[in-house]
Amino acid sequence: MAMKQAATTAIRALSSSLISHSSPLVRQLHASAESKKIVGVFYKANEYAAMNPNFVGCVEGALGIREWLESQGHEYIVTDDKEGLDSELEKHIPDLHVLITTPFHPAYVTAERIKKAKNLQLLLTAGIGSDHVDLNAAAAAGLTVAEVTGSNVVSVAEDELMRILILVRNFLPGYHQVVNGEWNVAGIAHRAYDLEGKTIGTVGAGRIGKLLLQRLKPFNCNLLYHDRLKIDPELEKQIGAQFEEDLDAMLPKCDVLVINTPLTDKTRGLFNKERIAKCKKGVLIVNNARGAIMDTQAVVDACNSGHIGGYSGDVWNPQPAPKDHPWRYMPNQAMTPHISGTTIDAQLRYAAGIKDMLERYFKGEEFPAQNYIVKEGQLAPQYR
Numbered sequence: 263m264a265m266k267q268a269a270t271t272a273i274r275a276l277s278s279s280l281i282s283h284s285s286p287l288v289r290q291l292h293a294s295a296e297s298k299k300i301v302g303v304f305y306k307a308n309e310y311a312a313m314n315p316n317f318v319g320c321v322e323g324a325l326g327i328r329e330w331l332e333s334q335g336h337e338y339i340v341t342d343d344k345e346g347l348d349s350e351l352e353k354h355i356p357d358l359h360v361l362i363t364t365p366f367h368p369a370y371v372t373a374e375r376i377k378k379a380k381n382l383q384l385l386l387t388a389g390i391g392s393d394h395v396d397l398n399a400a401a402a403a404g405l406t407v408a409e410v411t412g413s414n415v416v417s418v419a420e421d422e423l424m425r426i427l428i429l430v431r432n433f434l435p436g437y438h439q440v441v442n443g444e445w446n447v448a449g450i451a452h453r454a455y456d457l458e459g460k461t462i463g464t465v466g467a468g469r470i471g472k473l474l475l476q477r478l479k480p481f482n483c484n485l486l487y488h489d490r491l492k493i494d495p496e497l498e499k500q501i502g503a504q505f506e507e508d509l510d511a512m513l514p515k516c517d518v519l520v521i522n523t524p525l526t527d528k529t530r531g532l533f534n535k536e537r538i539a540k541c542k543k544g545v546l547i548v549n550n551a552r553g554a555i556m557d558t559q560a561v562v563d564a565c566n567s568g569h570i571g572g573y574s575g576d577v578w579n580p581q582p583a584p585k586d587h588p589w590r591y592m593p594n595q596a597m598t599p600h601i602s603g604t605t606i607d608a609q610l611r612y613a614a615g616i617k618d619m620l621e622r623y624f625k626g627e628e629f630p631a632q633n634y635i636v637k638e639g640q641l642a643p644q645y646r
């Protein structure tokens with residue numbers, strides 16, 4: 263409590279002393295009581311909007327905070343029109359104070375947009391993963407970037423488990439046979455396996471990676487993980503997962519690889535041609551982390567050659583994926599649009615998290631520490 267008061271006092275003191283627009287710290291200052299312009303960029307739900315009162319993650323649902331914001335005198339613009347100079351988002355860039363967006367339909371916040379956004383103070387991600395923002399440019403401009411850390415960890419870990427099973431059991435060809443009026447057991451069975459006894463490795467064992475390992479434990483697999491940090495020894499023992507310090511040494515051991523790191527300068531293109539070649543022939547890959555962690559063409563080539571035996575995930579580069587994105591047409595893929603972290607349960611959690619942070623922003627209070635991605639010119643450790 264005392265710490266929180268001290269932090270609030272420090273921020274207020276800063277706000278009166280740092281008036282110079284040349285200071286990079288100016289724009290990170292929390293709000294005063296005046297009316298703010300808040301813009302939300304979400305996916306549009308159209309005919310699905312009215313089908314569930316808890317469907318708050320779309321344009322129409324607007325995170326369920328419109329009445330609350332407007333009753334306090336703030337302006338709240340919500341749109342899905344985010345690309346290009348003629349977009350609705352672009353119109354509001356020069357005078358918005360807060361931009362809320364979501365990884366499922368990301369507003370790409372480039373250095374150019376940050377430069378134009380003279381009033382911008384706060385970038386909030388409704389979900390987890392803020393790589394749609396040029397984080398270095400945001401840090402240099404003194405902006406605060408925050409996400410609802412933990413909000414959809416369960417949703418993603420469950421989805422990854424489903425994708426692992428879909429690939430290992432060769433589920434999709436069977437489904438397509440049924441839809442197409444066919445019946446060919448051999449066409450599925452020649453490459454369908456049990457999960458038990460297989461080696462599964464996660465690249466990244468943060469919140470989602472750890473939960474996936476916990477969920478996998480009852481399947482009696484060999485569990486490996488690579489991360490910059492070791493899991494707490496007690497939990498590691500409980501899960502029975504083995505730490506692999508060297509990623510390249512882990513790759514040839516894995517029947518299934520799951521990617522669970524953020525997209526950073528270090529992980530962009532991490533799975534290029536050379537690294538994929540180090541994986542076991544026929545490896546199954548699940549990637550719900552970010553599309554750009556993979557080299558797009560290297561994945562296509564390896565799926566074509568059979569070096570990757572199956573690829574599933576919900577993340578693409580860019581999003582929405584264009585109609586001609588090659589991952590739509592490669593063999594043995596089980597891709598979907600970006601959905602794993604936007605279940606109705608997840609939407610309610612990240613909407614509540616956004617409301618909480620806005621409330622704190624209006625009062626000049628600190629956010630929960632784990633939510634900060636950029637604060638006072640510094641990137642959070644997982645993005646460095």
Ligand SMILES: NC(=O)c1ccc[n+]([C@@H]2O[C@H](COP(=O)([O-])OP(=O)(O)OC[C@H]3O[C@@H](n4cnc5c(N)ncnc54)[C@H](O)[C@@H]3O)[C@@H](O)[C@H]2O)c1
Pocket residue numbers: 389390391392412414415418465466467468469470471488489490491522523524525526528529550551552576577600601602603604644645
């Ligand atoms: N598909 C979806 O709907 C969805 C939803 C939520 C999150 N995500 C993605 O999943 C990512 C992970 O989420 P989380 O909640 O587990 O985050 P987290 O911060 O709890 O964990 C990330 C882990 O990655 C590790 N890491 C970072 N860089 C690394 C590197 N270069 N090498 C090895 N390990 C590295 C970190 O040490 C950390 O343990 C998010 O950043 C986001 O991109 C996707």
